[in-house]
Amino acid sequence: MATVQDKAADPTQPKLGEELLSVTGLQKYFPVRKGLLQRQVGAVQAVDGLDFSVAMGETLSLVGESGCGKTTTGRLLTRLLEPTAGKIIFEGRDITHLSTNQMRPLRRDVQMIFQDPYSSLNPRHTVGTIVGAPFRLQKVKPENGVKRAVQDLLELVGLNPEHYNRYPHEFSGGQRQRIGIARTLALKPKLIVADEPVSALDVSIQAQVVNLLEDLQNELDLTYLLIAHDLSVVRHVSDRVAVMYLGKIVELADRTGLYERPMHPYTVALLSAVPIPDPERRAKRERIRLQGDVPSPLNPPPACRFHTRCWKAQEICKTEEPPLVALKPGHQVACHFPENEDKITVTPIGPIDGAAAAE
Known part of the structure; x- marks a missing residue:
């Protein structure tokens, strides 16, 4: 894999x-600031x-x-x-x-898994776009293509690779957290x-x-x-x-x-x-x-x-x-x-x- x-x-x-x-x-x-000049007071x-x-x-x-x-x-x-x-x-x-x-x-x-799977995933993007984002941001080209790499990641975290084109609202909370975990694992x-x-x-x-x-x-x-x-x-x-x-x-x-x-x-x-x-x-x-x-x-x-x-x-x-x-x-x-x-x-x-x- x-x-x-x-x-x-x-x-x-x-x-x-x-x-x-x-x-x-x-x-x-x-810093805690107050007043018109926003001076630090604590x-x-x-x-x-x-x-x-x-x-x-x-x-x-x-x-x-x-x-x-x-x-x-x-x-x-x-x-x-x-x-x-x-x-x-x-x-x-x-x-x-x-x-x-x-x-x-x-x-x-160094990657992070966030607390709330509902707010950490962009609702306008598909699962494939979300999990594949690290590859594009870091300009990494997986050996068999981004789509295959994303599907492998989905399978690794216990999700159906065929759900590549679905949106976050179509998943339960536990499944959304798995999507977040898959995104975290993308860059090893x-x-x-x-x-x-x-x-x-x-x-x-x-x-x-x-x-x-x-x-x-x-x-x-x-x-x-x-x-x-x-x-x-x-x-x-x-x-x-x-x-x-x-x-x-x-x-x-x-x-x-x-x-x-x-x-x-x-x-x-x-x-x-x-x-x-x-x-x-x-x-x-x-x-x-x-x-x-x-x-x-x-x-x-x-x-x-x-x-x-x-x-x-x-x-x-x-x-x-x-x-x-x-x-x-x-x-x-x-x-x-x-x-x-x-x-x-x-x-x-x-x-x-x-x-x-x-x-």
Whole structure:
């Protein structure tokens, strides 16, 4: 099939497990302006100092409440937004402040799956035009022609290749998301940022799309940065999970460590809200209800941003920001009083960067 990428044929292609993306100190502040002269009176701190890395072939998930900066992070990584500060390294190349023309060749390697399949597809274009658009924009000529390549892509994502001439309104929500996924795969990207790819779909078909993403990853050696708020979905597809709160990562760990031994109080609270279908298990679990609303990113709390809602907060939480440190191998937490301390077997080693966390 023309759309299946032959990884072994490209010697410059990163090998599975090697670092593909590295982010250091990433920030994005949106200025707030008022008055006739539009003077800046503040800034919305949407993303404030992120450090993480993504290895080739893995799935790293960003989770957290609405407004914590997940989608902004995804748009920064795909360079749909210009970072305020920090550094984005992709395949050893600094892409933080590349111009639109300089980014154009990299668009083939970094693609995005959007949240809403209803608004991300042009209703005036046929499926063939939509999925074939990347070939025309990047001036790529598939070996057997654009139409054949598009039909192969439709078949790859579980759609009928004969629907090439249909319009988006003739498909269901799940089928539209598959069309969006096919468009994303057209140029054989190395990194896919999936912005809540199933949150707008019916529960009955969410599992189908999630399984499709997993199958495509196994078949094409794809690398995902998955943005989500549904922790039950994240658990099944992630290798590592980063929990965000008000623009910062508060916990970063592998899937098993985070779900079985969460250490940040915010993570514990999030996991306590995951529905459990077994009434007996549900009755035994303590449901943690956080008090108050998420503070405004326009004026976030000082020091630890979670201290206004945390049941373990003490005076130090209001005056000193906890660094993101490794309390266990590969398990980083930003908290002065972490949960599950009795299960910590390694002495804190101080702040580490995203690359070291992935090793």
